Amino acid sequence: MNFMDWYRADRLPTIFCVGCGNGTVINCALTAVSEVGWKREEVVFVSGIGCSSRAPGYIDADSLHTTHGRALAFATGIKLANPDLQLVVFTGDGDLAAIGGNHFIHACRRNVDMTVICMNNQIYGMTGGQGSPTTPRGALSTTTPYGAEEGTFDLTALSIAAGANFAARWTSYHVKELTNAIRAGLETPGFSFIEAAVQCPTGYGRRNRLREPEDMIEFFRTHSMLRQKYDRLLAEGKLVPPDTIVVGEFVRRDRPVLGGKK
């Protein structure tokens, strides 16, 4: 199966703005699912609320579009009630880390067998560009009109600290690497977390001198640094620019899993 075979043709086009990064991530995820060979009948796509969370509605399989922030709790119920089902969750930075932060750390702690893909656009896209827990310091949003003052969450680090078995971060520029990371996540038992930095030209780029979709993708290209290089530079005491996006696989381990096949 090709990734296009997974789309519900009668639901296209999507509601996403022109140039939105969410479509790229969905394509990567569906390619990865095709590669591991899962059948439609055995996989359930789950999401919360937000632009990113609209993903399951476009996929021709069982799908649960839930309430804001709660996708992981719903997915936990599905997985534990029927461990034969494979779970893929789409979420946004606000959905996962603000309103859903508690469910996030507990799903990691339980190491529930599922793959969670967070489209991190550093903003609340759906509601029109408000600040989120990943909006960088100084960035403009409709609720940080003088620049964001709060610190941010490192979602990948959070997932590792909370106990996830697999964690990786890539961007919508890194289509191949992102696809491979999602595939590795699907294949790793336990909680797999893939953070995908994506452009939101409408809610974020427009207000932060990254107006065109390609501006943000170019930013991802020029500001990403492989984790190995980043670690080496740090070890050598060299300076790393604060807006660097550290990419790569961060953890792959084998802690006991909840909801594995019975």
Next chain:
Amino acid sequence: MSKISFIQGNIACAEGALAAGCRFFGGYPITPSTEIAEHMAMKLPKVKGTFIQMEDEIGSIAAVIGAAWTGVRAMTATSGPGLSLMMENIGYAVMTETPLVIVDIQRGGPSTGQPTMASQGDMFQCRFGSHGDYSIIALSPATVQEMYEMTAEAFNLADRFRVPVFLMADEIIGHMREKMTLPDTVPVMPVRERTERSTLPFKAEKDGVPGFTPFGKGHHVHVTGLTHDERGYPSTTNPDVHERLVTRLVAKVESTRREIASYDVTNPEAETVFVSYGAPTRAVWQALHDLKDDTVGHFRLKMVWPFPDWVEELFPQAQAYIVPEMNLGLISRELERHVTIPVISVPRLGGALHEPEELIRAVEGAK
């Protein structure tokens, strides 16, 4: 062989759920409901079921909804503060037509209130607590036997209507120990599942309820809390789609009011009629016994929602209704909407049950 048992109401509730085939429990500890979770934690693994203690009640109800979509009978149990946290996802269960059972062992509120004392303060919360128009079913047990039987029946109703069904008990009934008969089996109605994939999984059958399409069976169903059409696809700006959906969600329950109603009528010729549900029913039983007056009747609700609004047909001679409740008068207000004679509310706060003498005085006052 059925067997006689002397057990706590909360344990009877858990046993009733297990007998009905409940195989998933998601919950969060809260007095006075915790014994239900503890009993399920002990028993479910032995029948290949799943128990999970979630991080909060929002997660509990979410996990229960997720589990229900795999086709298992699923439930949670909580008390007022937990029920408040569940509200958004209860609306989600209504909108997505997810069958599930919520047990509320009511305690004194608002807020943390009286964790170990009984109340009936959540009777409107369970009916109206989530936003938007909707309908649910709520049962109200007055004995340990009923904790068992009504919990089991709640699953049948949930499956039939694809709605959340509430068991609205209280601390008194939940913690009381009393003799009961544990039957060998309970009636379990088969779920109306679709056998084939349909492009219209949310198209209702004649009774207003669509056949169920659990996950993992090739239905490819998209389930969303957004207003959706019969395909299950979001359709959020078409007024007709929204009106049709919400009207159906309400009508599928409300149109069966008379058929599913469950109540006891004592002395239909009575002039003064007690109306009760849950624990105060026990005080009414005692008062009727002490009074020995056949001009006094009793309308005892086992199903509170939907409300049986034809009360006047049942007590044609009634001059007044007396409604003892462990709140400041909730169901008495609902009753008032449906009758033309005086409704006398006998409220009780604090957790102690009405005294039978208090009810007898109320009868004298009404005459």
